[in-house]
Amino acid sequence: MQAMDSFIEELAADLKRDGLRAGRAVVLGIDGVPHSLLRQLMAAGIMPNMTKLTAAGTLRRMESTLPCVSSVAWTCFRTGLNPGQIGLTGFTDRRPRTYKTYFPQSTALPLPTMEEYAANMGLKVMVMGMPVNYPPVKVKNGVSIGCFLSPSLEKAVYPVEILDTLKRLDYRIDVNTSLASEPERFIQDVFAVTERYRQTMFHFWEQEKWDLMMIHFMTTDRMHHFMWDQADAAAPYHKEFLELYSRIDEVIGEVAAKIDDDTLLMLLSDHGFCGIKQEVNLNVWLQQEGFLRFQSSAPKSLEEIDGRSKAYSLIPGRIFINLKGREPRGSVAPGSEAESVCEQITERLLQLRNPQNGEPVIDRVENWRRFYGANVCGVAPDLVALGHYGYDLKDQIIGKELFRPSKLKGMHTYDDAFLFVNRPMAIPEGIKIFEASAIIGEQCRCRHPLE
Numbered sequence: 001m002q003a004m005d006s007f008i009e010e011l012a013a014d015l016k017r018d019g020l021r022a023g024r025a026v027v028l029g030i031d032g033v034p035h036s037l038l039r040q041l042m043a044a045g046i047m048p049n050m051t052k053l054t055a056a057g058t059l060r061r062m063e064s065t066l067p068c069v070s071s072v073a074w075t076c077f078r079t080g081l082n083p084g085q086i087g088l089t090g091f092t093d094r095r096p097r098t099y100k101t102y103f104p105q106s107t108a109l110p111l112p113t114m115e116e117y118a119a120n121m122g123l124k125v126m127v128m129g130m131p132v133n134y135p136p137v138k139v140k141n142g143v144s145i146g147c148f149l150s151p152s153l154e155k156a157v158y159p160v161e162i163l164d165t166l167k168r169l170d171y172r173i174d175v176n177t178s179l180a181s182e183p184e185r186f187i188q189d190v191f192a193v194t195e196r197y198r199q200t201m202f203h204f205w206e207q208e209k210w211d212l213m214m215i216h217f218m219t220t221d222r223m224h225h226f227m228w229d230q231a232d233a234a235a236p237y238h239k240e241f242l243e244l245y246s247r248i249d250e251v252i253g254e255v256a257a258k259i260d261d262d263t264l265l266m267l268l269s270d271h272g273f274c275g276i277k278q279e280v281n282l283n284v285w286l287q288q289e290g291f292l293r294f295q296s297s298a299p300k301s302l303e304e305i306d307g308r309s310k311a312y313s314l315i316p317g318r319i320f321i322n323l324k325g326r327e328p329r330g331s332v333a334p335g336s337e338a339e340s341v342c343e344q345i346t347e348r349l350l351q352l353r354n355p356q357n358g359e360p361v362i363d364r365v366e367n368w369r370r371f372y373g374a375n376v377c378g379v380a381p382d383l384v385a386l387g388h389y390g391y392d393l394k395d396q397i398i399g400k401e402l403f404r405p406s407k408l409k410g411m412h413t414y415d416d417a418f419l420f421v422n423r424p425m426a427i428p429e430g431i432k433i434f435e436a437s438a439i440i441g442e443q444c445r446c447r448h449p450l451e
Helices: 002-017 034-041 048-056 070-079 116-118 158-166 177-181 181-203 219-232 238-258 282-290 336-348 368-373 434-444
Strands: 023-030 056-064 126-128 143-145 211-216 264-268 272-275 278-281 311-314 319-323 362-367 382-386 391-394 410-413 418-420
Touching: 023 238, 023 434, 034 048, 034 056, 034 272, 034 418, 048 238, 048 418, 056 264, 056 311, 056 434, 070 116, 070 382, 070 434, 116 126, 116 434, 126 181, 143 158, 177 181, 177 219, 181 211, 219 238, 219 272, 219 410, 238 264, 238 410, 264 434, 278 282, 319 336, 336 362, 336 382, 362 368, 368 382, 382 391, 418 434
Parallel strands: 023 211, 023 264, 126 143, 126 211, 278 391
Antiparallel strands: 056 418, 264 418, 272 410, 311 319, 319 382, 362 382
């Protein structure tokens, strides 16, 4: 870490000596908004501000991360690195040399985030709600508000002096998802939290001339998970579904009206969304195929894995070979034996069909190191399976059902996120989310040294 601090100091000194002025940038992260849906809503006149901005800027379809999980994707955006490089591969991760899992936090990241670099270089930074920002990163002379993973508002703020302000604004970290069984109350809460995000953003906007603002809206993701079926024009709450996007569009218009021509405005999502047909429990599949065994007939956790097991899974679609020397009860030798097991699992997964209609379940299976490069972290999975649209990959230990209905209405997709910048740029279709951060890095002159 000393070497990294030295790098930052030298870079800041170079900028000051050369008289280089960092440009301002505003980032609005709108969680889980599909590029395809955004285009539909613009064409239908639901989002006129976004339509106007797009006419003068650049809108692209973007790819998420594998796995396409919010905590992974937004952290990759904030660092400019892929999941294998940052050591964060899911909503939960595996502790090295154990079968135990934990919730990764910002303190576990091996390198500073983009906003930390910018703040260390003397830029005024505000970050609000970006996953994984718990504990909130400590930005010098700035504001850092934690994400939905924060256990309480009191533990989600830096500096602590802004807590009273957030309480006065009635700021909410997240929607109350327990209301999802009561659609009208849930919708009211979604709108209320959206408004709290807006009010808080503009309150701090007026307090300082920020060089970098990174604001995350989680409410679209919550609406999609629990009410994605309401995107259908015949659905009873379709009007409210559209109203949320209309309100988001109004916020986008307000932001666009407040910035000058030299300020970069970036809007993006972290993944797409689609409806759910079935949940698919890969740990049940691994048991059925003879790759996974437990020490009892009713295991409660991965820690009960039998030493004869060859593989196990973590959500969503991550598959770990039970390697000798890496896992506590590893049975598969590294090298050719492990590669053979990977090939067997890949081949059989691609043959998996929905027994109700014969549809293929798995779109593809990626070898982690081939997909993200050889320099991946020690906790990275060996394989990552990606389901076809509608097949949500799970990892339950309790239960024997391979396929089952979901309590949710929507699931993440890998290839349908969106990216917008308010100027013409040669951005390729299918750009990955961790590549998009370079645009902000160039604008604010805080590009990650490993990009």
